[in-house]
Amino acid sequence: MLQARRTIVLSINTSWNIVNFRRNLIVRLQREGYDVVALAPRDAHSDALVAMGVRYFPVDIDSKGLSPIHDIKLATHYYRILKELRPVAFLGWTIKPNVYGSLAAHALGIPVINNISGLGTAFIKIGLLTRIVRMLYRTALARSSTVFFQNRHDRDLFVAQRLVRAPRTALLPGSGIDLAQFVPETFVPEPASETAAPVFLMVARLLRDKGVVEFADAARIVRETRPDVAFELLGFLDVQNRTAIDRDTVEGWEREGCLRYLGEAADVRPYLARATAVVLPSYREGMPRSLLEAAAMGRPLIATDVPGCTEIARAGQNAFLCAPRDARSLADAMLALLALDADARTAMGRRSREIAEREFDVSVVEARYLDAIARATA
Numbered sequence: 001m002l003q004a005r006r007t008i009v010l011s012i013n014t015s016w017n018i019v020n021f022r023r024n025l026i027v028r029l030q031r032e033g034y035d036v037v038a039l040a041p042r043d044a045h046s047d048a049l050v051a052m053g054v055r056y057f058p059v060d061i062d063s064k065g066l067s068p069i070h071d072i073k074l075a076t077h078y079y080r081i082l083k084e085l086r087p088v089a090f091l092g093w094t095i096k097p098n099v100y101g102s103l104a105a106h107a108l109g110i111p112v113i114n115n116i117s118g119l120g121t122a123f124i125k126i127g128l129l130t131r132i133v134r135m136l137y138r139t140a141l142a143r144s145s146t147v148f149f150q151n152r153h154d155r156d157l158f159v160a161q162r163l164v165r166a167p168r169t170a171l172l173p174g175s176g177i178d179l180a181q182f183v184p185e186t187f188v189p190e191p192a193s194e195t196a197a198p199v200f201l202m203v204a205r206l207l208r209d210k211g212v213v214e215f216a217d218a219a220r221i222v223r224e225t226r227p228d229v230a231f232e233l234l235g236f237l238d239v240q241n242r243t244a245i246d247r248d249t250v251e252g253w254e255r256e257g258c259l260r261y262l263g264e265a266a267d268v269r270p271y272l273a274r275a276t277a278v279v280l281p282s283y284r285e286g287m288p289r290s291l292l293e294a295a296a297m298g299r300p301l302i303a304t305d306v307p308g309c310t311e312i313a314r315a316g317q318n319a320f321l322c323a324p325r326d327a328r329s330l331a332d333a334m335l336a337l338l339a340l341d342a343d344a345r346t347a348m349g350r351r352s353r354e355i356a357e358r359e360f361d362v363s364v365v366e367a368r369y370l371d372a373i374a375r376a377t378a
Contacts, residue, residue: 007087008373011039011078011097013063015046015056021175021289022093026052028366037085039078039101057081061096071100078104086110088377089145091369093117095133102140111376112144113369115172116154118286118308137163145376148172148368150287153307170372174287174311176362182269182296184353199230200302200334201275203268203290204282206235206250208243211281211304217327218281219258222334229338231259234271272297276345277337283324285309292360295352300345302333312360318352 008029012018018026018038029036030053038049042058049056059077062070078101082090090105092098093115102112141147141164148170149155159166200219204210212233219231237247250261265271268290272278278294278301285308291301295312303313305321313319320333337345 005033005035007037007085008034008089008091009037009039009082009085009087009101010091011059011093011101013041013061013094013096015040015043015049017093018054019045019048019052023052024176024178024362025366025369026054028370032370034088037087039081039097063094063096071096075100075104079107082108082110089113089373091115095136099136099140102144106140106143113146113148113372113376114141114144115148115150116158116286117150117175118154118284134161134163141168144168146170146372148372150174151285151308151311154286170368172287172365172368173360174292174365175289176365177292177296177356177360178362179296179357182272182293182356184273184296184298184349186269186273197228197230198226198276198338199232199274200277200279201232201234201271202279202281203234203271203294204280206233206237206245208245209283211283211324211330212245214281214325214327214330215279216253216258218330218334221327221331222338223258226335226338229334232262232271232275233259234262234265234268236264237261268293269297272299275299277302277334279303279330279334280309280313281322281324281330282306282309287311292356295360296356298349298353300337300348301352302330302337304330312355314355318348318355 010018010022018040026036035055037055037057039057039059041061046056059074061074074096082104087110089111090101091113092101098114102114105112147164147168150172152171155169155171158164159169202215204212206212222229237250253259254261262271272294278290278299280288280291280303282288282304284306287308291303291309291312294301295318301313301319303309303319303321304324306324313321315321320336322329322333
């Protein structure tokens, strides 16, 4: 008699996030014999989950909403689905799945593994919302088997504020990076001429907290003395977030000529390959995927000197760092990189790839999840 496949549930606030950032983990779980179920809002990437052999259940997560009624309905929906599925474990990412999915799983006696992939707007801007989120996290994480963090700063903050007990925590190198997929030699740019324009590329959701406004402001400053430099912005517009940049603002930047908006892309590698450097002036991160991918592609980095970014962007090695919320500081970092000769920039990119190979291989992430699942289900 064949043994029934063990069910494991993953939940994140977008199907896009699961497809783009958890694909390797899903494949590894399936290879280990798990029936993988995804709970996420329906979007353009939901069908891709089904194509991966994942059982998909849509859940209505309003990421920027603060309605208690809506959140109670979400918790109830989680409870009903998990009661039907009875998985061996529930894995949650992002605030609402981590809170309401975890609470439902705890109520049913289902082991929970959380991933705090970044603290987000609620922790960047301290106020009533921050206090509410802390209270919810403290309740939801109290009985979790493992709570993963992507940098030690976030973990230390949660432990210091008694949101989670230290023995329950562990560190992950972000979502990891598939080094066989992100290979510098895969997308070799056309040979550059002496007059080829340098390109600074920012890859991010278009949120104020990612430093998008500072990127545009820094572009203006740099172009005052280096009008040959190009600035490109790649990422989602119309994001459901209180700090989202609206389309009119982005189109205004384009009309002004300070940057070019590239839209969104299923494959960012060609854009990374032709960038002189990849920029992320974020206010705070867990472990920024855009910088991981850029490092794996052998690009120099420019990032803010904040938790998360400095895990992969290292001053004096592969990156220039700047102050957060400071366009002038960002512009100075860009100008410093432009002042380097081609060999020095190439050496920075090579060190980026070496760091990615040494510390951020996706196989490390997969192994730590499998170990956490084994402990939780023992």
